[in-house]
Amino acid sequence: MEYLSRSEAETEALGERLAAVLTPGAVVAYRGGLGMGKTAFTRGLAKGLGYTGRVTSPTFTIVNEYEGGRLPLFHFDMYRLADADALFDIGWEDYLDRGGVCAVEWSEQVADAMPPETVYVTISRRPEDDRARTITIEGVELP
Template identity: 65%
Template sequence: MEYQSNSPEETEAIGARLAAGLSAGTVVAFTGDLGAGKTAFVRGMARGLGIAQRVTSPTFTIVNEYEGGRLPLFHFDMYRLGSADELYDIGWEDYLARGGVCAVEWSENIEEALEENTVRVDLRRGDGEDTRIIRITGPEGEA
Protein backbone atom coordinates (compact mmCIF):
# COMPACT_ATOMS: atom_id res chain seq x y z
CA MET A 1 0.00 0.00 0.00
CA GLU A 2 1.11 3.55 -0.62
CA TYR A 3 0.12 6.56 1.46
CA GLN A 4 0.84 10.26 1.32
CA SER A 5 1.36 12.10 4.59
CA ASN A 6 1.35 15.88 4.78
CA SER A 7 2.47 16.23 8.40
CA PRO A 8 4.22 14.34 11.20
CA GLU A 9 0.77 13.83 12.79
CA GLU A 10 -0.51 12.12 9.63
CA THR A 11 2.62 9.93 9.55
CA GLU A 12 1.97 8.96 13.17
CA ALA A 13 -1.66 8.14 12.36
CA ILE A 14 -0.58 5.77 9.58
CA GLY A 15 1.82 4.10 12.02
CA ALA A 16 -0.96 3.74 14.60
CA ARG A 17 -3.27 2.09 12.06
CA LEU A 18 -0.56 -0.36 11.02
CA ALA A 19 0.31 -1.28 14.62
CA ALA A 20 -3.32 -1.94 15.53
CA GLY A 21 -3.22 -5.02 13.29
CA LEU A 22 0.22 -6.36 14.14
CA SER A 23 0.80 -9.58 16.05
CA ALA A 24 3.49 -10.69 18.49
CA GLY A 25 6.84 -11.33 16.84
CA THR A 26 6.30 -9.00 13.89
CA VAL A 27 9.34 -7.19 12.55
CA VAL A 28 8.76 -3.85 10.82
CA ALA A 29 11.80 -2.78 8.79
CA PHE A 30 12.17 0.90 7.88
CA THR A 31 14.12 2.52 5.07
CA GLY A 32 14.35 6.22 4.27
CA ASP A 33 16.70 9.16 4.47
CA LEU A 34 17.51 11.13 7.62
CA GLY A 35 14.46 13.17 8.59
CA ALA A 36 12.08 11.15 6.44
CA GLY A 37 9.76 10.39 9.37
CA LYS A 38 10.80 6.94 10.59
CA THR A 39 10.70 7.88 14.27
CA ALA A 40 7.38 9.72 13.82
CA PHE A 41 5.96 6.53 12.27
CA VAL A 42 7.23 4.50 15.26
CA ARG A 43 5.64 7.02 17.66
CA GLY A 44 2.36 6.27 15.92
CA MET A 45 3.00 2.54 16.19
CA ALA A 46 3.46 2.91 19.94
CA ARG A 47 0.14 4.75 20.17
CA GLY A 48 -1.53 2.03 18.06
CA LEU A 49 -0.22 -0.58 20.49
CA GLY A 50 -1.57 1.39 23.46
CA ILE A 51 1.84 2.49 24.74
CA ALA A 52 1.76 5.85 26.51
CA GLN A 53 5.52 6.34 26.93
CA ARG A 54 7.36 9.06 25.00
CA VAL A 55 9.06 7.55 21.95
CA THR A 56 12.49 8.87 20.97
CA SER A 57 15.10 7.82 18.45
CA PRO A 58 17.41 5.08 19.75
CA THR A 59 20.38 6.34 17.71
CA PHE A 60 22.82 6.30 20.62
CA THR A 61 21.35 3.40 22.59
CA ILE A 62 20.66 1.18 19.53
CA VAL A 63 17.39 -0.08 21.08
CA ASN A 64 14.62 1.49 23.16
CA GLU A 65 12.03 -0.71 24.85
CA TYR A 66 8.44 0.38 25.42
CA GLU A 67 5.89 -1.60 27.41
CA GLY A 68 2.45 -1.09 28.87
CA GLY A 69 0.44 -1.68 25.72
CA ARG A 70 -1.15 -4.61 23.94
CA LEU A 71 2.34 -5.76 22.92
CA PRO A 72 5.80 -4.48 23.85
CA LEU A 73 7.60 -2.40 21.23
CA PHE A 74 11.34 -2.72 20.63
CA HIS A 75 12.61 0.23 18.62
CA PHE A 76 16.00 -0.35 16.97
CA ASP A 77 18.26 2.08 15.13
CA MET A 78 20.79 0.21 12.99
CA TYR A 79 22.45 3.32 11.57
CA ARG A 80 25.72 2.70 13.42
CA LEU A 81 25.81 -1.08 12.92
CA GLY A 82 28.07 -2.40 10.22
CA SER A 83 26.61 -5.87 9.79
CA ALA A 84 24.02 -8.38 10.93
CA ASP A 85 26.72 -10.01 13.10
CA GLU A 86 26.68 -6.91 15.33
CA LEU A 87 22.89 -7.22 15.55
CA TYR A 88 23.18 -10.73 16.97
CA ASP A 89 25.76 -9.45 19.46
CA ILE A 90 23.15 -7.09 20.98
CA GLY A 91 20.65 -9.92 21.48
CA TRP A 92 18.41 -9.68 18.39
CA GLU A 93 17.14 -13.23 18.80
CA ASP A 94 16.21 -12.54 22.43
CA TYR A 95 14.09 -9.57 21.38
CA LEU A 96 12.36 -11.66 18.71
CA ALA A 97 11.54 -14.31 21.31
CA ARG A 98 9.95 -11.81 23.72
CA GLY A 99 6.70 -11.62 21.77
CA GLY A 100 6.68 -7.94 20.92
CA VAL A 101 6.92 -5.87 17.78
CA CYS A 102 10.41 -4.97 16.55
CA ALA A 103 10.60 -1.65 14.68
CA VAL A 104 13.94 -1.43 12.88
CA GLU A 105 15.20 1.87 11.49
CA TRP A 106 18.01 1.71 8.92
CA SER A 107 17.13 -1.92 8.25
CA GLU A 108 19.22 -1.98 5.08
CA ASN A 109 22.30 -2.26 7.34
CA ILE A 110 21.15 -5.66 8.64
CA GLU A 111 19.13 -6.89 5.64
CA GLU A 112 20.54 -10.43 5.78
CA ALA A 113 19.10 -10.87 9.31
CA LEU A 114 15.52 -10.10 8.27
CA GLU A 115 13.03 -12.87 7.61
CA GLU A 116 10.90 -13.13 4.48
CA ASN A 117 7.74 -12.24 6.45
CA THR A 118 9.10 -8.84 7.55
CA VAL A 119 6.76 -5.86 7.10
CA ARG A 120 8.61 -3.18 5.14
CA VAL A 121 8.00 0.55 5.43
CA ASP A 122 9.77 2.93 3.06
CA LEU A 123 9.47 6.66 3.78
CA ARG A 124 10.50 9.24 1.18
CA ARG A 125 10.16 12.99 0.94
CA GLY A 126 7.41 14.23 -1.34
CA ASP A 127 7.03 17.55 -3.14
CA GLY A 128 6.08 19.62 -0.07
CA GLU A 129 8.34 20.29 2.93
CA ASP A 130 6.27 18.03 5.22
CA THR A 131 5.01 15.66 2.51
CA ARG A 132 6.07 12.03 2.79
CA ILE A 133 5.37 9.07 0.53
CA ILE A 134 5.01 5.94 2.64
CA ARG A 135 5.06 2.47 1.05
CA ILE A 136 4.13 -0.49 3.23
CA THR A 137 4.63 -4.04 1.96
CA GLY A 138 4.66 -7.53 3.42
CA PRO A 139 2.34 -9.56 5.64
CA GLU A 140 0.19 -7.52 8.00
CA GLY A 141 1.35 -4.51 6.01
CA GLU A 142 -1.85 -2.56 5.61
CA ALA A 143 -2.59 0.51 7.64
Protein backbone atom coordinates (compact mmCIF):
# COMPACT_ATOMS: atom_id res chain seq x y z
CA MET A 1 0.00 0.00 0.00
CA GLU A 2 1.23 3.49 -0.81
CA TYR A 3 0.93 6.47 1.56
CA LEU A 4 1.75 10.16 1.31
CA SER A 5 3.58 11.87 4.16
CA ARG A 6 3.91 15.64 4.17
CA SER A 7 5.87 15.90 7.43
CA GLU A 8 8.06 14.09 9.90
CA ALA A 9 5.06 13.83 12.25
CA GLU A 10 3.00 12.08 9.53
CA THR A 11 5.88 9.68 8.87
CA GLU A 12 6.08 8.88 12.60
CA ALA A 13 2.31 8.36 12.74
CA LEU A 14 2.52 5.84 9.90
CA GLY A 15 5.25 3.97 11.78
CA GLU A 16 3.02 3.93 14.84
CA ARG A 17 0.19 2.40 12.78
CA LEU A 18 2.50 -0.31 11.49
CA ALA A 19 3.62 -1.17 15.04
CA ALA A 20 0.04 -2.09 15.92
CA VAL A 21 0.10 -5.10 13.58
CA LEU A 22 3.63 -6.38 14.22
CA THR A 23 4.21 -9.61 16.10
CA PRO A 24 7.26 -11.03 17.91
CA GLY A 25 10.07 -11.73 15.46
CA ALA A 26 8.87 -9.25 12.83
CA VAL A 27 11.45 -7.68 10.54
CA VAL A 28 10.84 -4.26 8.98
CA ALA A 29 13.33 -3.57 6.19
CA TYR A 30 13.68 0.02 5.00
CA ARG A 31 14.60 1.05 1.48
CA GLY A 32 15.37 4.66 0.73
CA GLY A 33 18.20 7.12 0.48
CA LEU A 34 19.83 9.40 3.00
CA GLY A 35 17.44 11.82 4.71
CA MET A 36 14.24 10.10 3.57
CA GLY A 37 12.77 9.62 7.06
CA LYS A 38 13.75 6.08 8.04
CA THR A 39 14.64 7.08 11.59
CA ALA A 40 11.45 9.15 11.90
CA PHE A 41 9.46 6.09 10.83
CA THR A 42 11.32 4.06 13.46
CA ARG A 43 10.45 6.64 16.15
CA GLY A 44 6.83 5.97 15.26
CA LEU A 45 7.37 2.21 15.45
CA ALA A 46 8.90 2.60 18.91
CA LYS A 47 6.02 4.76 20.08
CA GLY A 48 3.49 2.30 18.69
CA LEU A 49 5.24 -0.51 20.56
CA GLY A 50 4.98 1.49 23.79
CA TYR A 51 8.56 2.74 24.11
CA THR A 52 8.69 6.24 25.58
CA GLY A 53 12.41 7.08 25.45
CA ARG A 54 14.53 8.80 22.84
CA VAL A 55 15.07 7.02 19.49
CA THR A 56 18.16 7.86 17.43
CA SER A 57 19.86 6.49 14.36
CA PRO A 58 22.33 3.69 15.11
CA THR A 59 24.71 4.85 12.37
CA PHE A 60 27.86 4.44 14.46
CA THR A 61 26.69 1.67 16.80
CA ILE A 62 25.09 -0.60 14.14
CA VAL A 63 22.17 -1.46 16.48
CA ASN A 64 20.19 0.36 19.18
CA GLU A 65 17.95 -1.62 21.52
CA TYR A 66 14.71 -0.14 22.88
CA GLU A 67 12.95 -2.13 25.59
CA GLY A 68 10.04 -1.43 27.89
CA GLY A 69 7.19 -1.56 25.40
CA ARG A 70 4.85 -4.29 24.19
CA LEU A 71 7.79 -5.77 22.24
CA PRO A 72 11.48 -4.84 22.25
CA LEU A 73 12.67 -2.93 19.20
CA PHE A 74 16.09 -3.56 17.66
CA HIS A 75 16.99 -0.71 15.32
CA PHE A 76 19.78 -1.57 12.87
CA ASP A 77 21.71 0.66 10.48
CA MET A 78 23.46 -1.44 7.83
CA TYR A 79 25.05 1.45 5.95
CA ARG A 80 28.54 0.60 7.19
CA LEU A 81 28.29 -3.18 6.75
CA ALA A 82 29.87 -4.74 3.69
CA ASP A 83 27.39 -7.60 3.26
CA ALA A 84 25.04 -10.06 4.96
CA ASP A 85 27.98 -12.04 6.38
CA ALA A 86 28.93 -9.04 8.50
CA LEU A 87 25.36 -8.91 9.84
CA PHE A 88 25.53 -12.55 10.94
CA ASP A 89 28.88 -11.78 12.61
CA ILE A 90 27.15 -9.27 14.93
CA GLY A 91 24.49 -11.79 16.00
CA TRP A 92 21.59 -11.22 13.58
CA GLU A 93 20.08 -14.64 14.28
CA ASP A 94 20.16 -13.97 18.03
CA TYR A 95 18.19 -10.76 17.51
CA LEU A 96 15.64 -12.60 15.38
CA ASP A 97 15.21 -15.19 18.14
CA ARG A 98 14.66 -12.62 20.93
CA GLY A 99 11.01 -12.06 20.05
CA GLY A 100 11.20 -8.38 19.30
CA VAL A 101 10.88 -6.28 16.16
CA CYS A 102 13.97 -5.72 14.01
CA ALA A 103 13.87 -2.44 12.07
CA VAL A 104 16.62 -2.41 9.45
CA GLU A 105 17.83 0.79 7.80
CA TRP A 106 19.81 0.33 4.57
CA SER A 107 18.44 -3.21 4.23
CA GLU A 108 19.69 -3.28 0.64
CA GLN A 109 23.18 -3.85 2.06
CA VAL A 110 22.09 -7.15 3.63
CA ALA A 111 19.21 -8.24 1.39
CA ASP A 112 20.27 -11.90 1.55
CA ALA A 113 19.68 -11.94 5.32
CA MET A 114 16.08 -10.73 5.23
CA PRO A 115 13.59 -13.52 6.07
CA PRO A 116 10.78 -14.30 3.59
CA GLU A 117 8.07 -12.70 5.78
CA THR A 118 9.90 -9.35 6.00
CA VAL A 119 7.79 -6.19 5.87
CA TYR A 120 9.33 -3.74 3.39
CA VAL A 121 8.99 0.02 3.83
CA THR A 122 10.21 2.08 0.88
CA ILE A 123 10.48 5.83 1.39
CA SER A 124 11.11 8.20 -1.50
CA ARG A 125 10.99 11.93 -2.08
CA ARG A 126 8.01 13.32 -4.02
CA PRO A 127 9.27 15.11 -7.15
CA GLU A 128 6.74 17.94 -6.85
CA ASP A 129 7.47 18.65 -3.15
CA ASP A 130 10.93 18.09 -1.68
CA ARG A 131 9.51 17.81 1.87
CA ALA A 132 6.82 15.23 1.03
CA ARG A 133 7.47 11.48 0.92
CA THR A 134 5.85 8.50 -0.73
CA ILE A 135 5.92 5.58 1.69
CA THR A 136 5.15 2.13 0.34
CA ILE A 137 4.52 -0.71 2.80
CA GLU A 138 4.63 -4.28 1.51
CA GLY A 139 4.00 -7.51 3.38
CA VAL A 140 1.29 -6.41 5.82
CA GLU A 141 -2.02 -4.52 5.86
CA LEU A 142 -2.39 -1.51 8.16
CA PRO A 143 -5.50 -0.88 10.22
